[in-house]
Amino acid sequence: MHIPDGYLSPQTCGAFGAAMVPVWAGAARRVRRVVRSRFVPLIAVGAAYCFLVMMFNVPIPDGTTAHAVGAVLVAVLLGPWAAVIAVSIALGIQALFFGDGGVLAFGVNCFNMAFVMPLVGYAVYRVSAGRVALTAPRRAVAAGIGGYVGLNAAALCAAIEFGVQPSLFHRADGTPLYAPFHLAQTIPAMALAHLTVAGAVELALTAGVIAYLQRANLPLLRINHRGIPDTDDGSAPTRTARRARGIAIGIAVMVVLTPLGLLAPGRAFGEAPRGGFWRHALLDGYGFGGGRNHVVGYVVSAAVGVVLIGAVVLATVALVRAGERRRVRAGEGARA
Amino acid sequence: MTAASAPDWLLREEVGLCPCGCVGRRSRRGFVEKTLTGGADVVRQALFSEDISSRRGLLQSIEPRVKLLTMLALLIAAAFVRHVPVLLALYGATLVLAVCSSLRLSFFVRRVWLFVPLFTGLVVAPAALNLVTPGPIVVPLGTWFGHPVGLTRPGLEAAAVIVSRVALSISLVVLLTLTTPWNRLLAALRAVFVPRVFVQVLGMTYRYLFHLVTGVGEMYTARTARTVRRERGVVPGRAFVAATAGALFGKAHALSEEVHLAMVARGYTGSTRVLRPLRPRVVDAAWAAACLAVIITAVGVDHVFG
Numbered sequence: 162m163h164i165p166d167g168y169l170s171p172q173t174c175g176a177f178g179a180a181m182v183p184v185w186a187g188a189a190r191r192v193r194r195v196v197r198s199r200f201v202p203l204i205a206v207g208a209a210y211c212f213l214v215m216m217f218n219v220p221i222p223d224g225t226t227a228h229a230v231g232a233v234l235v236a237v238l239l240g241p242w243a244a245v246i247a248v249s250i251a252l253g254i255q256a257l258f259f260g261d262g263g264v265l266a267f268g269v270n271c272f273n274m275a276f277v278m279p280l281v282g283y284a285v286y287r288v289s290a291g292r293v294a295l296t297a298p299r300r301a302v303a304a305g306i307g308g309y310v311g312l313n314a315a316a317l318c319a320a321i322e323f324g325v326q327p328s329l330f331h332r333a334d335g336t337p338l339y340a341p342f343h344l345a346q347t348i349p350a351m352a353l354a355h356l357t358v359a360g361a362v363e364l365a366l367t368a369g370v371i372a373y374l375q376r377a378n379l380p381l382l383r384i385n386h387r388g389i390p391d392t393d394d395g396s397a398p399t400r401t402a403r404r405a406r407g408i409a410i411g412i413a414v415m416v417v418l419t420p421l422g423l424l425a426p427g428r429a430f431g432e433a434p435r436g437g438f439w440r441h442a443l444l445d446g447y448g449f450g451g452g453r454n455h456v457v458g459y460v461v462s463a464a465v466g467v468v469l470i471g472a473v474v475l476a477t478v479a480l481v482r483a484g485e486r487r488r489v490r491a492g493e494g495a496r497a
Numbered sequence: 498m499t500a501a502s503a504p505d506w507l508l509r510e511e512v513g514l515c516p517c518g519c520v521g522r523r524s525r526r527g528f529v530e531k532t533l534t535g536g537a538d539v540v541r542q543a544l545f546s547e548d549i550s551s552r553r554g555l556l557q558s559i560e561p562r563v564k565l566l567t568m569l570a571l572l573i574a575a576a577f578v579r580h581v582p583v584l585l586a587l588y589g590a591t592l593v594l595a596v597c598s599s600l601r602l603s604f605f606v607r608r609v610w611l612f613v614p615l616f617t618g619l620v621v622a623p624a625a626l627n628l629v630t631p632g633p634i635v636v637p638l639g640t641w642f643g644h645p646v647g648l649t650r651p652g653l654e655a656a657a658v659i660v661s662r663v664a665l666s667i668s669l670v671v672l673l674t675l676t677t678p679w680n681r682l683l684a685a686l687r688a689v690f691v692p693r694v695f696v697q698v699l700g701m702t703y704r705y706l707f708h709l710v711t712g713v714g715e716m717y718t719a720r721t722a723r724t725v726r727r728e729r730g731v732v733p734g735r736a737f738v739a740a741t742a743g744a745l746f747g748k749a750h751a752l753s754e755e756v757h758l759a760m761v762a763r764g765y766t767g768s769t770r771v772l773r774p775l776r777p778r779v780v781d782a783a784w785a786a787a788c789l790a791v792i793i794t795a796v797g798v799d800h801v802f803g
Contacts, residue, residue, distance in 0.1 A: 165617070165663055165666065165667065166572060166575075166662075166663065166667070166670070167575075167617070167662035167663035167665070167666045168659065171573055171576040171577060185695075189692075189694070198757070199753070199754075199757045200694070201694065201698055201757075201760070202701065202753040202754075202756040202757040202760065203753045203757070204702075205697075205699075205700075205701035205702045205705060205753070206701075206702075206705055206749045206750070206753035206756065208698065208702040209702045209706040209709050209749065210745065210746060210749040212706055213709055213710065213713055214742055216535045216536060216539070216713070217532055217713075217741070217742055218528040218531040218532045218535070218738075219528060219734075220527065220528045220731040220734035220735060221731060231742075234742075238746060250695070250698055250702050251702070253699060254702060254706070256670075257670075257674060258542075258674055258679060258703065259539070260608075260667060260670055260671060260674070263666065264572060264670050265572050265576055265666070332579065334651060336630070336655050337624070338658065340621075340659070341621055341629065341630060341652070341655045341659065342624060342629065343629075346629065365735050365739070366742065368739075369736065369738070369739025369740075369742075370746070373740045373742075373743035373744075374743045374746070374747075377743065378747050381743075384750070
């Protein structure tokens with residue numbers, strides 16, 4: 162994803178470079194406010210770490226290898242704004258000293274890999290991880306998903322930057338002057354590579370490193386997770402509560418999706434035609450308003466059905482439990 | 498820094514029954530070897546750049562700030578040029594500059610062309626097809642569902658412009674970095690309004706990069722020493738990479754704390770001072786004037802071509 166010089170027009174490079182200046186300034190101010198005089202060594206060593214993460218080859222099926230960017234990993238470990246600067250510095254060293262990525266295209270590369278990727282990935286991580294404990298497996302999975310989404314967001318940006326070139330910069334006869342492929346070609350090409358192999362590698366590395374630190378070096382995770390408990394305490398939801406919440410969310414999604422049934426033509430197989438002996442149903446035909454508001458009718462019917470069935474099940478369980486308690490009490494009375 | 502270079506036997510590719518690969522199977526290098534080679538390459542490349550930048554030559558004698566600004570101007574000019582002959586003429590000029598700066602021509606050409614321009618050629622090759630860039634077909638390749646398929650004139654021109662521009666841009670950057678010691682190059686970044694604190698961070702990153710490369714090399718070498726048979730599947734390898742990256746973060750963070758304490762102990766307050774200000778000379782002015790003339794000529798000729 163390191164765009165070399167020559168692929169993009171100087172106007173594109175200039176615009177992205179100018180857009181990154183306030184981002185760098187804002188990021189530096191935010192990080193400095195927190196770490197003060199530790200700013201220089203922390204960011205310097207963080208950037209060196211970033212550079213090396215891009216050097217780690219990760220084995221993939223088929224016997225070959227690929228490497229990750231690691232921007233979301235650094236965002237999870239040091240914070241998103243520290244990641245913006247650390248990844249930018251790493252990209253600068255790659256471009257200046259090792260010829261990896263262009264010097265003119267530095268602003269564009271930073272926008273994709275040092276701004277979009279860590280911020281999008283970190284946002285996904287925060288939403289996915291919530292307030293679960295530092296040692297929760299969900300945190301490692303959330304970091305992996307953040308890495309995957311962040312990388313693909315960066316790849317999408319790169320694809321758009323490539324894809325607009327032939328439309329914006331061409332000769333009078335239509336000959337493209339810079340990257341020659343259109344959006345219809347660049348987006349699928351980048352998506353194919355990053356949704357499959359590169360994304361999987363990013364996911365594996367990000368999740369793997371967080372899982373390793375959860376096991377081996379928890380203090381490092383605490384740097385950017387102040388106020389998050391190490392393990393689940395009483396305030397955290399129990400396993401049963403989490404499972405119940407998951408089931409409730411699943412049922413709610415199914416309720417919302419019930420109007421999809423309206424898309425199917427004809428009637429349900431084996432279902433008797435309407436018009437039986439009972440004609441006073443509240444939601445006759447899963448609707449109301451004389452056949453209007455089909456979608457709302459389906460959703461309301463599903464919700465009412467779920468609540469009614471739930472109430473019947475709960476009442477049955479309560480009755481069975483009450484019967485069991487009575488039997489236990491009767492048994493204890495007989496023994497006494 | 499010597500500890501960072503991996504032993505030769507570790508970096509050598511595994512060879513099959515015959516060194517030319519005509520019989521037997523040449524086994525593919527795994528992730529351990531590739532990472533070790535990558536780390537060793539980083540160190541080797543940096544040491545080699547330092548070596549070249551200390552030689553006597555034309556570009557080595559130019560003041561780094563002037564060199565950085567003129568190379569940036571040439572890069573921008575190259576980005577605006579639209580015709581292959583102009584780009585090739587500029588590329589020829591970079592070859593002359595390389596020779597005048599004590600660089601071996603074969604090394605310079607290989608270093609520039611080995612990866613990115615060749616890779617660019619492969620990437621933009623499909624753009625020469627009439628399916629992507631319409632136009633008169635000059636190299637017919639057959640038919641596809643009854644439609645003629647071939648390379649078009651505008652497609653080939655576009656591909657040639659991009660490949661030559663990429664090669665020229667990389668040549669300019671390679672010339673700059675190979676002929677300037679890294680600490681002088683960092684100091685020169687101040688001339689393009691890079692804030693002092695970022696220059697300081699860049700310098701420190703570059704220095705500690707090699708320290709951490711040593712750590713990675715040692716971890717991977719230890720892993721290779723412990724491995725007695727070929728691994729099956731990718732899961733153990735991935736677990737090792739994740740554990741190494743996690744352990745490396747621990748080392749990096751501890752290092753940053755130590756460096757901070759050392760800086761504070763030496764009186765660091767958060768501001769940076771440059772010891773030796775760089776002064777431009779007559780030769781630098783002549784170089785800048787020559788670059789300006791080349792840029793005006795190149796852009797003018799390109800404009801004449803249309």
